[in-house]
Amino acid sequence: MKKEAAKKASQNFLNGVPILLVLKLLSEKEMYGYEIVRAIHEKTGRSLSFPEGSIYPTLHVLEEDGHVKSREKAHNGRTRLYYAITPSGTKKLEQLTGEWRKVFQGVHLALDAGKAGLS
Amino acid sequence: MTGREWKRLGVILAARGMSAGRVGRVLGELDDHARDIREELEARGLGPAEAGVMALRRMGDTETLADNIFRGYARRTLWGRHPVFLSIVLPFLSVALVTVAAVMVGNLFFGPLLKALEVLGLGTGFPVVRALCMGLFTLGRYVSTAIAAWFLLRAAKKRVLEMKWAFLTAGVTALLGFLLFPYLRVFPPEVAGKIVSGSFAVGLGLSAAFFQSADHWTRFLIPLVLFAAFYSGNLKASWRKRAG
Structure with a gap:
């Protein structure tokens, strides 16, 4: 029961991370789905990865919310769907980055306070 | 693959x-x-x-x-994270919203409509006006049920909610449609210059009479028919999946 609750809390805590990372990557250049998955894997020092296929729902919802837009582009004789950030996505990225930094600093402070208390 | x-x-x-x-x-x-x-x-x-x-x-x-x-x-999506809760709560909220919207639409448009009919020389007699009010009220009951169900099912489909939750939403909306008893009373004008007076109330309950009422069954069936229309392709796919 405790394990379930911890898993759920962790899921909620990490829920916004894919959106944050996707928007951050797309703010640098337009990318296609697999490229985004690879970039997240590489740029997070291989500590984060997504189950295959799960990036597309995130991209579709971001597109429906107007934060990213997609366009087809020819590549090696086939067409790929490339995603790019929109002005609304840039604002969302700023907001999420601010929130994430606050959480990160808070957790960092709490962990350091724990260390200080132990010593 | x-x-x-x-x-x-x-x-x-x-x-x-x-x-x-x-x-x-x-x-x-x-x-x-x-x-x-x-x-x-x-x-x-x-x-x-x-x-x-x-x-x-x-x-x-x-x-x-x-x-x-x-x-x-x-x-x-919020609905995706709390599907049971929102599939039950949203139909209740939609009923409340539709009721408020019906009163507002009635206040905004019904007076001018009656005035226009009076100017045109139509519907000036109280029995005709009452018949018109009751006819529009009956139509409004079905249209508002359909609008509420349509919005909910469209949102469920757009947000890729699993079909079982969309069915629960349609089911709760259908049940509410069956249990609701909107009530309109129309009587001769109480205020000088008005064409008609009336009162509108909405209740929720269950009576044996409801089971004999085509009105209640119609409001029960509208969300389910809309569900079947929205998800006809998905229902066929579900049947194909079961059939292997």
Whole structure:
């Protein structure tokens, strides 16, 4: 029961991370789905990865919310769907980055306070 | 994945409630994804056959892929994260909103409509006006039920909610339609210069008489018929999946 609750809390805590990372990557250049998955894997020092296929729902919802837009582009004789950030996505990225930094600093402070208390 | 497996994945996604357009898009992107994995593995020196096998293994089986995709959509929406709660609460909220909207529309447009009829020399007699009021009220009961169900089912489909939750939403809306008893009283004008006076009330309850009432059964059936219309393709896919 405790394990379930911890898993759920962790899921909620990490829920916004894919959106944050996707928007951050797309703010640098337009990318296609697999490229985004690879970039997240590489740029997070291989500590984060997504189950295959799960990036597309995130991209579709971001597109429906107007934060990213997609366009087809020819590549090696086939067409790929490339995603790019929109002005609304840039604002969302700023907001999420601010929130994430606050959480990160808070957790960092709490962990350091724990260390200080132990010593 | 083989063509047959892609087709099976499409049937699974549709059977769980995804629209045909979205199934096509997801399958197209997943196919590209699998090709990209294969190309990357080939670039690392693997032979085409081996790269193909590895790419398939990484993509996973169709059921796992479908789970990943639906979980991905569910995590991005409030309704997806709390499907039971919102599938029950949203129909209640929609009934409240539709009631308020009905009163507002009545206040805004019904007076001017009666005035216009009076100017045109139509519907000036109280019996005619009352008949008109009651006719529009009956029509409004069905239209408002349909509007509430339509908005909810459209939102469920757009947000890729699993079909079972959309069915629960339609079921609760249907039940509310059956249990609601909107009531309109129309009487001669109480205020000088007005054409008609009236009062509007909405109640919720259960009576044996409801089971004999075509009005209650109609409001019960409207959300279910709309559900069948919205999800007809998905219901067919669900049947195909069960049939193997």
